[in-house]
Amino acid sequence: MLSTGWGITLKLHNDELIKKLNLTAVKIRRHIIEMLYKAKSGHPGGSLSAVDAIVTLYFYHMRHNAKKPDDLDRDRFILSKGHAAPTLYAVLAECGYFDVKELKRLREINCMLQGHPVCQHIPGIEASTGSLGHGLSFANGVALAGKLDKKEYNVYVMLGDGETDEGQIWEAAAAASHYKLNNLTGLLDRNFLQIDGNTEDVLRLESVRERWSSFGWNVIEIDGHDIQQIIDALHEADERENQPTMIILITVKGKGVSFMENNVDFHGVPPNELEYKLAIRELDTLQRKLEGI
Amino acid sequence: MSKVMENPRSAYGETLVELGKKYPNLVVLDADLSKSTKTIMFAKRYPDRFFEMGIAEANMISTAAGLASCGKISFASTFAVFATGRVYDQIRMDIAYSNANVKIFATHGGISVGKDGASHQMIEDIALMRVLPNMVVFAPSDATQTRRIVERMATKYGPMYARVGRASAPLIYKKDDLKDIKIGKGITTKDGDDISIIACGTMVDYALDTRKLLSKEGIKARVIDMHTIKPIDKKLVLKCAKETNAMLTAEEHSVIGGLGSAVSEILAEKGCSCKFRRMGIQDMFCESGEPKDLFAKYGLSAYHIAKTAKELLK
Ligand SMILES: Cc1ncc(C[n+]2csc(CCOP(=O)(O)OP(=O)(O)O)c2C)c(N)n1
Ligand SMILES: [Mg+2]
Numbered sequence: 001m002l003s004t005g006w007g008i009t010l011k012l013h014n015d016e017l018i019k020k021l022n023l024t025a026v027k028i029r030r031h032i033i034e035m036l037y038k039a040k041s042g043h044p045g046g047s048l049s050a051v052d053a054i055v056t057l058y059f060y061h062m063r064h065n066a067k068k069p070d071d072l073d074r075d076r077f078i079l080s081k082g083h084a085a086p087t088l089y090a091v092l093a094e095c096g097y098f099d100v101k102e103l104k105r106l107r108e109i110n111c112m113l114q115g116h117p118v119c120q121h122i123p124g125i126e127a128s129t130g131s132l133g134h135g136l137s138f139a140n141g142v143a144l145a146g147k148l149d150k151k152e153y154n155v156y157v158m159l160g161d162g163e164t165d166e167g168q169i170w171e172a173a174a175a176a177s178h179y180k181l182n183n184l185t186g187l188l189d190r191n192f193l194q195i196d197g198n199t200e201d202v203l204r205l206e207s208v209r210e211r212w213s214s215f216g217w218n219v220i221e222i223d224g225h226d227i228q229q230i231i232d233a234l235h236e237a238d239e240r241e242n243q244p245t246m247i248i249l250i251t252v253k254g255k256g257v258s259f260m261e262n263n264v265d266f267h268g269v270p271p272n273e274l275e276y277k278l279a280i281r282e283l284d285t286l287q288r289k290l291e292g293i
Numbered sequence: 294m295s296k297v298m299e300n301p302r303s304a305y306g307e308t309l310v311e312l313g314k315k316y317p318n319l320v321v322l323d324a325d326l327s328k329s330t331k332t333i334m335f336a337k338r339y340p341d342r343f344f345e346m347g348i349a350e351a352n353m354i355s356t357a358a359g360l361a362s363c364g365k366i367s368f369a370s371t372f373a374v375f376a377t378g379r380v381y382d383q384i385r386m387d388i389a390y391s392n393a394n395v396k397i398f399a400t401h402g403g404i405s406v407g408k409d410g411a412s413h414q415m416i417e418d419i420a421l422m423r424v425l426p427n428m429v430v431f432a433p434s435d436a437t438q439t440r441r442i443v444e445r446m447a448t449k450y451g452p453m454y455a456r457v458g459r460a461s462a463p464l465i466y467k468k469d470d471l472k473d474i475k476i477g478k479g480i481t482t483k484d485g486d487d488i489s490i491i492a493c494g495t496m497v498d499y500a501l502d503t504r505k506l507l508s509k510e511g512i513k514a515r516v517i518d519m520h521t522i523k524p525i526d527k528k529l530v531l532k533c534a535k536e537t538n539a540m541l542t543a544e545e546h547s548v549i550g551g552l553g554s555a556v557s558e559i560l561a562e563k564g565c566s567c568k569f570r571r572m573g574i575q576d577m578f579c580e581s582g583e584p585k586d587l588f589a590k591y592g593l594s595a596y597h598i599a600k601t602a603k604e605l606l607k
Binding site for chain 2 (some may be wrong): 116
């Protein structure tokens with residue numbers, strides 16, 4: 001497994017690294033399907049679209065240590081679109097923040113993993129989310145504290161595209177550029193779907209790029225499932241001076257499971273038994289392909 | 294005998310469609326949850342009078358007030374957690390203070406939301422809405438009552454809030470019952486003279502189950518369906534205090550600020566010394582889980598209510 005310690009301790013050839021991260025992403029997708037099937041509830045679509053970016057952050061880019069989740073110098077990740085909790089839980093478990101066995105008890109009574117992230121009870125969770133629209137403001141606060149305390153850490157926050165309907169997002173967008181929060185990077189999961197349908201039919205968002213740049217942000221648009229592009233964008237964001245960066249991840253809701261892809265019906269409905277088996281089979285095939293078997 | 298179930302959310306959607314025909318000035322707003330709140334039924338029938346606001350609840354509430362200021366009957370819907378706390382100042386200024394004809398109909402109230410967890414289990418909404426001047430507050434107990442209350446909301450002027458749960462609920466009343474239900478008038482659903490259980494929303498059915506449990510032990514419980522929490526039926530509360538030896542309130546809500554508080558305020562001010570307990574969520578956030586398990590863990594099952602009733606009557 002790649003290091004989840006400070007920086008990248010494994011000196012891998014680039015192709016090796018990308019392959020490892022892609023394989024980790026498949027593993028996380030399998031966890032998500034298994035968790036939601038077992039919990040008989042939850043949100044597959046937005047969990048699957050978010051996988052590649054979150055995997056790249058935790059297994060490659062961020063400085064963090066599962067043994068010291070409260071380390072004051074750690075980079076922070078905030079999942080503003082809290083309904084993608086399964087992705088974050090699976091990544092945290094694989095990093096060693098808690099036992100992978102906990103994943104099977106997602107959403108059960110008397111268990112740790114709540115339907116949406118709770119910072120108090122789950123190691124590695126930075127912010128309690130689930131009510132959309134708060135995360136960017138929270139991340140601003142963490143970034144401001146970093147500046148005040150002269151810390152080197154970076155703050156990463158993932159937003160849903162539908163989530164940016166919320167006015168609070170734009171209040172936060174203004175504040176982040178006003179305070180020149182270059183230690184803050186947003187990741188927008190641009191999968192073009194929310195619950196009632198396509199984002200452009202529900203409440204038009206385009207032009208997303210111009211919106212963020214007109215609010216004073218550095219904007220990078222990439223394929224949100226291309227690990228190399230995610231790595232490059234994160235590096236570029238960290239280098240930026242005087243400005244926060246928004247990485248627009250062009251993604252596919254339900255990515256990795258053919259019948260969930262771009263299918264709004266899988267926003268908040270878990271797979272049934274047949275769908276579960278099909279999904280796992282597809283992910284197995286994907287894994288073999290990546291391994292070159 | 295198994296209970297006949299119907300989802301109050303569907304009853305809401307169907308009633309909106311009927312009312313839409315009758316009232317051409319009725320408009321509906323939703324915030325990216327129309328499939329869950331069932332306003333989608335209205336959206337399909339009357340697309341011109343339905344406004345999809347996206348995930349932007351504050352904007353939805355103030356827009357609904359603007360529409361109402363021009364003579365529209367505005368219904369705005371989303372989950373209870375986003376329909377109240379998140380937009381409190383918008384409701385306070387644009388609806389309550391302005392005495393606007395806006396009807397907030399919230400679904401997914403209470404802990405029966407289940408597995409989504411405490412972030413989505415709204416147990417403070419009744420309290421929040423109850424303290425607002427001008428605001429009328431409802432918690433209908435089944436699909437039939439939901440239909441009648443939504444009709445009343447459309448026909449009577451003023452700010453109103455109603456909340457139902459997520460799950461299908463046992464039908465307590467027949468489809469055409471409750472023709473003369475009145476805002477602010479509680480219903481004596483079952484009579485009894487040992488103890489009164491005053492309940493609202495989902496807890497009315499639990500109170501009826503409690504009554505059965507108690508009757509096996511020779512205790513006769515009266516069940517009051519207090520569908521309107523504000524204005525509350527003071528007379529009925531005082532009558533129960535006089536006629537039964539003890540009183541319980543039951544709500545899928547915090548014991549602070551909701552039905553239990555409303556009833557205890559009446560009792561205290563009248564100097565009633567009847568034995569009294571509030572059943573509800575005891576000032577805490579709950580957790581993810583199956584609704585029935587949550588009801589058991591947090592003390593809202595019929596078994597728990599019956600146990601508390603017996604202790605009170607000791
Ligand atoms: C304030 C708020 N309003 C409504 C919801 C209900 N809700 C949960 S997910 C969702 C859609 C989110 O769409 P998007 O942000 O695009 O997420 P993704 O497509 O990545 O799942 C909605 C409306 C919520 N969680 N919070
Ligand atoms: Mg989306």
